[in-house]
Amino acid sequence: MEDNLNDPTQDAPLILGEHTLNSRLLVGTGKYASFEETSAALDISGTDCVTVAVRRVNLDATKGPSLLEHIDRERYVILPNTAGCFDAESAVRTCVLSRDLLGTKLVKLEVLGDKTTLLPDPVGTLEATEELVSQGFDVMVYCSDDPRMCVRLAELGATAVMPAGSPIGSGQGILNPNAIRIILELVETCPVIVDAGVGKASDVCSAFELGVEGVLLNSAIALAKEPLRMAAAMRDAASAGRQTYLAGPIPKRLYANASSPTEGMIAGTSIA
Amino acid sequence: MLNGSPKEVAEGIAVEELIETLELSAEQVAVEVNGGLVARAERATCQLKENDVVELVTLVGGG
Numbered sequence: 001m002e003d004n005l006n007d008p009t010q011d012a013p014l015i016l017g018e019h020t021l022n023s024r025l026l027v028g029t030g031k032y033a034s035f036e037e038t039s040a041a042l043d044i045s046g047t048d049c050v051t052v053a054v055r056r057v058n059l060d061a062t063k064g065p066s067l068l069e070h071i072d073r074e075r076y077v078i079l080p081n082t083a084g085c086f087d088a089e090s091a092v093r094t095c096v097l098s099r100d101l102l103g104t105k106l107v108k109l110e111v112l113g114d115k116t117t118l119l120p121d122p123v124g125t126l127e128a129t130e131e132l133v134s135q136g137f138d139v140m141v142y143c144s145d146d147p148r149m150c151v152r153l154a155e156l157g158a159t160a161v162m163p164a165g166s167p168i169g170s171g172q173g174i175l176n177p178n179a180i181r182i183i184l185e186l187v188e189t190c191p192v193i194v195d196a197g198v199g200k201a202s203d204v205c206s207a208f209e210l211g212v213e214g215v216l217l218n219s220a221i222a223l224a225k226e227p228l229r230m231a232a233a234m235r236d237a238a239s240a241g242r243q244t245y246l247a248g249p250i251p252k253r254l255y256a257n258a259s260s261p262t263e264g265m266i267a268g269t270s271i272a
Numbered sequence: 273m274l275n276g277s278p279k280e281v282a283e284g285i286a287v288e289e290l291i292e293t294l295e296l297s298a299e300q301v302a303v304e305v306n307g308g309l310v311a312r313a314e315r316a317t318c319q320l321k322e323n324d325v326v327e328l329v330t331l332v333g334g335g
Contacts, residue, residue, distance in 0.1 A: 028335025038333060053334025056275040056327065057301055059294060067333055068300055083334050096309050097302040097329050168335070196335075218335030 028218025
């Protein structure tokens with residue numbers, strides 16, 4: 001414990017409602033080749049929080065193992081989403097069902113505008129956030145990178161605002177880092193987490209360097225040629241980016257600034 | 273209606289019995305009847321009637 005207190009690389013945990021996370025990477029469970037691969041990728045990523053979707057039970061399927069049997073609930077906080085909901089009412093119904101399933105009140109709200117862009121519908125998102133907060137949910141809200149929208153969601157009592165870096169599953173990274181910067185300045189009452197759009201480790205790293213509290217990703221790992229190797233890359237990128245932010249990078253400057261002493265040069269080598 | 277398809281069940285069957293009949297894990301499903309949640313504690317007493325719309329959901333992989 002004493003060693004830990006003196007560890008110059010220690011970080012505060014990420015608090016989401018009643019949950020305390022040591023890893024700031026939140027990882028989705030969709031699109032993997034198998035439950036075994038899902039489980040291995042989650043393990044390697046170092047995440048403490050995994051997202052899941054709520055769907056109809058497949059009554060025709062041959063009974064087999066379910067996703068829940070491959071996710072250790074002692075180890076991971078399970079974050080059910082409302083993916084696929086295009087209005088506030090459906091999203092709220094989905095959250096009510098997930099709370100009954102899991103016995104937890106933490107949810108990831110998505111109210112989408114259309115199937116092509118999967119961009120969030122701002123009005124439906126605000127309506128659903130207000131209703132879910134009033135019903136006692138801890139609501140992590142997927143939204144666009146509009147700073148004023150993020151402020152309004154925080155004011156409604158969101159547990160986290162989660163602006164998209166770029167469209168879901170697009171792998172385009174953080175398209176508007178300045179918007180994320182402004183969001184970080186304006187939103188003071190809850191964590192800002194970049195959700196969606198990440199493709200590469202450098203996207204994760206740069207998001208954390210901006211100062212976000214967390215990054216949520218899924219496709220970037222699940223659809224990589226080697227998902228387990230990508231899980232390791234994302235884990236390391238999250239650590240590198242977060243530590244860079246906490247360490248405080250040097251300001252950029254136009255000209256060089258020698259790292260070696262300029263005094264004490266041997267005769268005849270110094271430029272006047 | 274059960275998950276969007278017509279389904280014949282015994283008149284007055286309780287939600288709890290329906291889950292057993294379908295050989296589903298009671299812990300891994302949530303139930304909605306006519307748009308409203310049937311909480312775990314209500315499953316034994318909530319009886320289904322003709323034309324009820326039942327949704328049985330579970331958790332799957334997602335992001």
